[in-house]
Amino acid sequence: MAPSYSKYDVRRRLPNPSAAALLVIDMQNYFSSIASPILPSLNSTVSISRSASIPVIFTRHRHLSPSDNPTLSEWWSGDLIFDGTPESELLPDLNRSPSDRIVEKNTYSAFRGTGLEETLRGMGVEEVIVTGVMTNLCCETTARDAFVRGFRVFFSTDATATGSVQLHEAAIMNLAYGFAYLVDCERLQKGIGLKGRG
Known part of the structure; x- marks a missing residue:
């Protein structure tokens, strides 16, 4: 069955390797149960990007104290990722340099x-x-913010994840409608992967 966002996946484009960067958002131990299933696709995306000389930037979400973002602390009832804890570290199996x-x-x-x-x-x-x-929190917010700041945005459907299929697809549906071109490993490999070797 096609995902719910398929009907919005109408704008087709591939990144330009000479003008693109890959953002790898919050692949940390805290999120390991959500992040581990997409690790193969994400590491493949990193490899494809490197083959096309696209720089790779990782983000790490962490707090120094609850007061550095009181709104987030209130929303998640104080369940924050604190700097210096094992949960705050990036997953060891990430394709990092x-x-x-x-x-x-x-x-x-x-x-x-x-x-x-x-x-x-x-x-x-x-x-x-x-x-x-x-998908629906840090990835979507970063994608929307990038779009508003004037960057062309590409959003991976198979190298992003969240707590449920419903939330994942709803976020991608919104992004495809108004903010981002959708990509996956296959599209990137056929497109920028070939360009990177050319």
């Missing part, structure tokens, strides 16, 4: 208060490919 940047954040958007936009602009990046967890 020592040279990859890690952006530290304490809210849903990877752009808010992190300097990410300035970093991307300084690298000549005009497009972002969003992967990671959770």
Whole structure:
């Protein structure tokens, strides 16, 4: 059965390797039950991106104290990811390179208060490919924020995940309707993977 967002997947485009960056959102131990099932697709996406010389940037969600984001602390009843704990660390099986940047954040958007936009602009990046967890929270918010800031957005359907299929597909439906081109490993491999070797 086709996913519920299929009818909105009407705008087709592939990233331009010379203008794109891959964002890997919050693939941390705290989210391991959600993140582990997509690890093969995510690591493949990272490999495809590297083959096309697309820079890879990881984000890590962590809090120094409940007061650094009182709204989030209230919303999640204080269940936060604190810096320095094993839960805050990136999954050990991620396809990471020592040279990859890690952006530290304490809210849903990877752009808010992190300097990410300035970093991307300084690298000549005009497009972002969003992967990671959770589809409907940090990934979706980062994708929307990127779009509003003028970046062309590509959103992975098989290298993102959240707590339920319903939430995952609802987020992708909204993004496909108004914010992002949808991609998956197969589309990227056929498109930018070939360009990267050309």
